[in-house]
Amino acid sequence: xxxxxxxxxxxxxxxxxxxxxxxxxxxxxxxxxxxxxxxxxxxxxxxxxxxxxxxxxxxxxxxxxxxxxxxxxxxxxxxxxxxxxxxxxxxxxxxxxxxxxxxxxxxxxxxxxxxxxxxxxxxxxxxxxxxxxxxxxxxxxxxxxxxxxxxxxxxxxxxxxxxxxxxxxxxxxxxxxxxxxxxxxxxxxxxxxxxxxxxxxxxx
Numbered sequence: 001x002x003x004x005x006x007x008x009x010x011x012x013x014x015x016x017x018x019x020x021x022x023x024x025x026x027x028x029x030x031x032x033x034x035x036x037x038x039x040x041x042x043x044x045x046x047x048x049x050x051x052x053x054x055x056x057x058x059x060x061x062x063x064x065x066x067x068x069x070x071x072x073x074x075x076x077x078x079x080x081x082x083x084x085x086x087x088x089x090x091x092x093x094x095x096x097x098x099x100x101x102x103x104x105x106x107x108x109x110x111x112x113x114x115x116x117x118x119x120x121x122x123x124x125x126x127x128x129x130x131x132x133x134x135x136x137x138x139x140x141x142x143x144x145x146x147x148x149x150x151x152x153x154x155x156x157x158x159x160x161x162x163x164x165x166x167x168x169x170x171x172x173x174x175x176x177x178x179x180x181x182x183x184x185x186x187x188x189x190x191x192x193x194x195x196x197x198x199x200x201x202x203x204x
Contacts, residue, residue: 001198002083002124003190004094007132008157012175013182014132018090020183025088025190029203033082036092038070041077064102064113071095072120079124086201088190095121096129096160104159105152128193130186131164134175 005014015036022032039048047070051063071094082089095117103110164170171189173182195202 001190001194001201002079002089002091002126004091004096004126004129005132006093006096006100006129006160007175008160009153012132012134013179014130014175015092016179017130017132017173017182017186018092020179021186021190022090024183024187031085031087033078033087033089034092035074035078035089037074037094037097038067040074041070043073044070060102060106060108064098064106064108065116067098067102068113068116068120071098071117075121075124080122091126094126094129096131096163099163100156100160104162105148105156107155126169127197128189129164129167129170130173130189131160131170132173132175133161 005018007014018034022034025032037044038051039045047066050058051066051070079089079091095114098113098117099110102108103113164172171186173186175182177185191202
C-alpha cells in the first residue's frame with residue numbers, strides 16, 4: 001500500500017506527520033517505509049541539490065525532467081521493491097507535486113507530465129494522497145521553489161486544490177489542528193482503506 005503526503009505550501013507539518021503515522025502503524029504490526037521526493041536515492045540526492053539549491057537559471061523543461069528522473073529512480077529502486085515485500089510506503093511528495101508546481105505553476109501541459117510519469121513508474125499512483133491545507137509554519141529556510149513569486153505559488157496552490165476536488169483518492173488534512181488529532185485522522189483513513197481494499201492485511 002502506498003500513501004502520499006502533499007501540501008498546498010511547504011512548512012505545513014507533513015514531514016512530522018509522516019514520522020508520527022509511521023510510528024503508530026509500526027506499533028500495531030505493519031511494516032512501514034518512510035521516503036521522500038526529491039532525493040530519496042543516491043542519484044536522487046544529486047538531483048535534489050540541482051533542483052532546490054542551485055543559483056543558476058534553469059529551463060522549465062530541464063527542471064521538469066529532473067524531477068521526473070528523480071521519481072523514476074525512486075520508484076524502481078525504493079518504492080516498488082518495498083511494496084513487493086509487503087510494506088506500507090509513506091512518501092513525502094510524489095507526482096501531484098510535479099503537477100502542482102511544473103504543471104500549474106510553470107504551465108506545462110498536464111497530459112505531457114502524466115504521460116512521462118506513467119511510462120517511467122509502471123503507472124504507479126498512490127492509494128491515498130493526504131493534502132495538507134491551512135497556514136504554513138513560519139521559518140527562515142527557503143529552497144529555490146519557495147523563493148518563487150506569489151503568482152507562481154498561487155497558481156500552484158489553486159492547481160492542486162483543483163486536482164483534489166476531482167480525485168476521490170485525496171483526503172484533505174487541516175494542518176493547523178493539534179498534532180495528535182491530525183495523526184489520528186490520517187491513521188483512521190489508512191486503516192479504513194486497508195480494511196476495505198486489502199482486508200487480509202488489516203491489523204486492528
